[in-house]
Amino acid sequence: MWREKTFRFGFVLVLAILVLCVCLPWIVPQDPYTQNLEEISRPPSFSHPFGTDFFGRDLFTRILYGGRSSLTIGLVVTFFAVAIGTIIGMISGYFGGRIDAALMRFVDVMLGFPRLFILLTVIGFTRPSFGLMLVVLSLFSWMEVARVVRAEVLSVRERLYVKSAVALGLNRRRVLFRYIFPNILGPIIVSATLMIGSVIVIESGLSFIGLGVQPPDASWGTILNQGFQDLAGAWWITLFSGLAIVVTVIGFNLVGDGLRNVLDPKTGERES
């Protein structure tokens, strides 16, 4: 796996961002909320590597704190979306017949709704909050995973080792979780990794238009929005928050692509 360049590069990138965001209090001494009216909109310098914002807060600190929100949403939403998608996909693929038809039509209906429109509607009717965003994003992100998992289950359940397991008289739960699930884990991990990036982008978009993380809490989307108000005067705010989003999303996508190459027998060596 480590020989795969794409994976290696993405992994190092993601690890660096995660370490920076998690170990934040030990790295940067500044408080992300303390305003300093003497240092309003300062360009990047030695004391403020990413400059300061309109309230004189250190942008490097804000972006790293914002990374915590964005990554938390990315990881938590992906976890729940993958869990829901995996359960529905496995039930659909394994049991087939009417259960499969009903679940897949439900997936079609869910995919038929424009996701952003639904998100805006739901969040628009209530007060935007971190928890609400987690719930809504999780509930509207699982469909692709369900389809991938269903397709994998359909293929794996025809394998002889699954037939042998059925012939041993094992119950369905044991066949599903001992014989099918471990063998579809590769594609699930790949789609999960790729999903983290897309969730971060959606979260940034929602926060950008003011429906995601609410100020004074930092998120890459809210910082981007702030910078947008004076793009010519304080360009660094938009640049660095935008870069944080791009680099993180690229990192997760590279890890996902790399894993796909490693786990796909047609393009790479199969994990064993």
Next chain:
Amino acid sequence: MFWIRKPASGNRKMKSNTDREKLIEVKELTVRYRQRNGFGLREKTVEALKDISFFIHRGETLALVGETGSGKSTIAMSILHFVSPDSGKVLCSGEDIWKYKRAELRAYHRKVQPVFQNADESLNPRLKIRLALADAVDPTLSSEEKSLRLRDCLSSVQLNEDILTRFPHQLSGGQKQRVCIARALATGSEMLVLDEAISSQDLSLQAHLLKLLLELKKKLSLTFFYISHDLETVRVIADRVGILKDGRLIEIGDKNEIFNSPKESYTQLLLERSRF
């Protein structure tokens, strides 16, 4: 080997064919596969099996011979309850297996075990051999009894215990097939459906596996349904032989009868080809 099922009747004399118990009976079995063309618009029906009827006596080896695509594996899959018949029945001790309730079906599965051609594909690549075999052992047993049974299973197929900690990809082809046979025996099965079970091995290994199967059959009073395209192995292992062509059972009878005086010209052709 305390766990091994006791033979139905220890030293009984070979009864005549009409007196012996029919373990499996296949009655007028027809199986059709539906194929769709590239755009899924037109459906074509392919008749894989047409009106097949035969029975397997308890304790005998019935071999089914035929070319690729003749429907051998479809019969095996029907007997194993994996392919449902379009018409006809599969009976086990007189009961239709397609009318079994879930618990009855589980019991039937444990009684009639498959050993497939591709041992590589028959073992879960993510499961160590110990767990693969443990799944086959009766779950109601205590852990001590289970481990004793595992060891018995391995020794019956002449494998060492050190393979228990390995994954399937760490075993050779012959070892994998032995593990598959051990797994099939660990359920306390009465019948093995051997679908080209030794065909993919090299000749010396084939001879070893054949010898092993014959020993196991004798020791455990097993019934074999042996499917193969290789007449030489059939000659060694079978009691009765059936010849399958294009989904039809064209001839079935005693091994010597089929090999020495075949009635059908297709059987004669198969026998002639096998001599080369």
